[in-house]
Amino acid sequence: MMSRARLAIAITAIGALACAGLPLILAGEPYLMRLVTMFSLLLVLAASWNIVGGFTGYPSFATGAFFGLGAYVAAILQAKGVDWRLALAAAGLAGGVLAAPVGYGVLRLRGHYFAVASLMLGTILKELTTGWSDLTGGGMGLTIAGAGGDPEVLASFALRISLALAVLTVLLGAAIKWSRLGFGLDCIRMNETAAAGIGVDAQKLKTYAFILSSIPAAVAGAVYAGWIGYIDPTDVYDVMWSVKPIVAVLLGGVGTILGPVVGAAIFVALEEIVWRNVLSFSAGGLGVLIVLLLLILPAGVLPSFVSRKARS
Amino acid sequence: MQIAQVILNGLLLGGLYAAMAAGFSLVWGVLNIINIAQGSAVVLGSYVAFFAWRYAGLNPLAAVALAGPLLFAAGWLLQRFLIQRVVAAPVLITLVFTFGMDLILNNSMISLFTADYRKIEGAFPTMPLTLGALTLPVDRLLAAVAAIGAAFALHFYLHKSRLGRAIVAVRMDRQTAELMGVRVEIIYATTFGLGLAMAGVAGCLLAAIFPTSPLNSAYYLHVAFVACVLGGLGSVLGAVAGGLLLGVVESLGALLVGAEYGTTVAAVALLLMLFTRPQGLLGRAGYE
Amino acid sequence: MTTALLDARNISRRFGGLKAIDDVSFQLNEGEIVGLIGSNGAGKTTLVNLVTGHLKPSQGEISFRGQKITGRKPHELASRGLMRTFQIVQPFNALTGLDNVAAAAMFAGHSRSLSSAREQADAALSNLGISHCRDHLPIRMTLAERKRLELARAWVAKPRLLFLDEVNAGLNTGEIEGVLGMIRKIAAEGVAIVIIEHLMKVVKGLCPQLIVLHRGQLLASGPTDEIARNPSVIEAYLGTRGAAAMLGDKS
Helix, strand or coil, X not given: CHHHHHHHHHHHHHHHHHHHHHHHHCCXXXXXXHHHHHHHHHHHHHHHHHHHHHHHCCCCCCHHHHHHHHHHHHHHHXXXXXXXXXXXXXXXXXXXXXXXXXXXXXXXXXXXXXXXXXHHHHHHHHHHXXXXXXXXXXXXXXXXXXXXXXXXXXXXXXXHHHHHHHHHHHHHHHHHHCCHHHHHHHHHHHCHHHHHHCCCCHHHHHHHHHHHHHHHHHHHHHHHHHHHCEECHHHHCCCHHHHHHHHHHHHHCCCCCCHHHHHHHHHHHHHHHHHHHCHHHHHHHHHHHHHHHHHHCCCCCCCCHHHHHCCC | CHHHHHHHHHHHHHHHHHHHHHHHHHHHHHHCCCCCCHHHHHXXXXXXXXXXXXXXXXXXXXXXXXXXHHHHHHHHHHHHHCHHHCCCCCHHHHHXXXXXXXXXXXXXXXXXXXXXXXXXXXXXXXXXXXXXXXXXXXXXXHHHHHHHHHHHHHHHHHHHCHHHHXXXXXXXXXXXXXXXXXXXXXXXXXXXXXXXXXXXXXXXXHHCCCCEXXXXXXXXXXXXXXXXXXXXCCCHHHHHHHHHHHHHHHHHHHHHHCHHHHHHHHHHHHHHHHHHCCCCCCCCCCCC | CCCCCEEEEEEEEEECCEEEEEEEEEEECCCCEEEEECCCCCCHHXXXXXXXXXXXXXXXXXXXXXXXXXXXXXHHHHHHCEEECCCCCCCCCCCXXXXXXXXXXHHCCCCCCHHHHHHHHHHHHHHCCCHHHCCCCHHHCCHHHHHHHHHHHHHHCCCCEEEEECCCCCCCHHHHHHHHHHHHHHHHCCCEEEEECCCHHHHHHHCCEEEEEECCXXXXXXXXXXXXXXXXXXXXXXXXXXXXXXXHHHC
């Protein structure tokens, strides 16, 4: 029990230090600030995906759908003059509200069926967003009000918000893993029939996990929208927002608390290297990375004993 | 009468979908793998047909004989030496793996051939046939008939040939098939090769009717998956039925709610099918 | 008249054209041990699936402790005190023996915290004689140990009624003796137990009451001695004279 408390305190302390210190240290380094912000947003998505994909064992490809939804909710609200804090909260709420019925339905499916149904959620939202152009600007996209200020201030602000959100999401993952909910999700992942046999309400717990995972993803989308200042459906509903977090978690270690942190860091570093050298082949480079990763390091970089130790 | 015309158009479209879905379904059923790269493989087939037409004047119907074996060989090698290493891994791993392959293939095609939309002009006769009040575009009819013909050829190959029957045996019961002396890796490689070959054939025929680009590959993948589930996993004929149904659903959807919501309409149809009849039109229940 | 612990009335279940269970009614009382017997395909496991919520009856009503439970989900029944084991053992493969049992204490047994769930699990493991499996993963246990692990899960959940589906299948004689001892221990706590079993010897030694299924229908139910003398049971279930002789061997 002690080690858990220590890990939680360590995450909080390091996170708080990073939130307070990094914007100061990186001031005047726009490239590094952008990199750390990207890392933080990816970490949010990775840690939230881990709740459904890692703890529960359901291979979700819906992360991008909630990311895009959050981006649009926040952008539309801010365009109507709503305060950014409220807009972020509303984005999270929208993610959770959509996740409840969707999760309840789609989590009845398993394996490939679940994976592709979750993948289609993003495509559907993209079509609906493009179609509802009165509200969303359609394919032309939306410019976020308030982004016209000082770019340095905005960059520093986005960095702090995304770092804080990342820390909170990692803590959320830890809280779930160590809770009754997490124990139930473990049972569901290993053997859903047996879980039902010992009184685990699998449908309910899976839906909770799906909702809890969708909220940070939606808030991350909202932060991204405010940071970039302009969104359109092909950008924020890109399937890459679903796939990159999965690759990051696979890199770090599926179902572990710190796996997403390690994985997101490695991923962003690799992406930068690939990006700089072969810009026109960046997606293909990611493909090569995925194929090599799964052939060479199927268990991820963090050794798998971390996940087993966490419970004892 | 407009409805009848729309349904006819849907069936013609669905013929192409059937060919896209047939190989995908086979690979899913036998290897328990969803090949995310199937859509890009269709586009690759289109390129083969496109360049064969441009540089050798080869008709897309004849290009099938080129693209089929080419993609078969590529698929066979890929499966034998790469995918085989992860074939028994959990769904998440195989999905992400084939996604990675798709990124490589798709980005390579964009780098080599650009993302421009290309179509083969003038290979098929374009004059329409009229049947009473219905119009039947000959080029589409030709493509649909050829595509469904290819799917049926695959079906008969699986049921009549020695290797095909071994594939079916592995799908039904891998362990027993192994005991009977079937070499499973070879069967897997052949199956994956056939899956890509069907994608290539579909791509050739598609290129004669519609402009294609690597940007469309995700859509072709979506078509293959939805057709597969609608028709029912487990048989080539299920994929054909699903492809035709999807074509009709999309055409009716375009008429009723607008073509821009095509994926949403298909997804709704898919979910309805999954929750009311999970085994699909012709399939058997219970495959994950 | 007191209400029965479990009351199944006229339940049927069809699979397509086949009637797997056809108009079966039976009652179980608090604390009793009942054997559910019948030849292969008689519908024993289907009946258990119907009562424990893994299948929905096409017709009929089931009540448990006076409340209607027809169509309720397995997890809900488990937390209300109606549990089962599976013919093929179903452990959680990445949990230790202790946590396999603690999970049951937590979700079906309503433990408030993980530490209290583990305390109960510890006690259950030692009660069932598998304390040495405390820190092992199920893959390292023998089949007999895994069967006991399932019994331990049922034990900590403190059910009122427990269905044991072929709990002895695959065990040798010595192991069966051990498991039967465990079942008696659980029954001694006042848990009603239904044992689905092939081995007549086991059933006769353990169950004062029997329910006999034949081709989806209830053929007979009542005290074991009476059932053992019932000619239609002997004919339908055992078929041959030799088996009939075996049944009658005690008298």
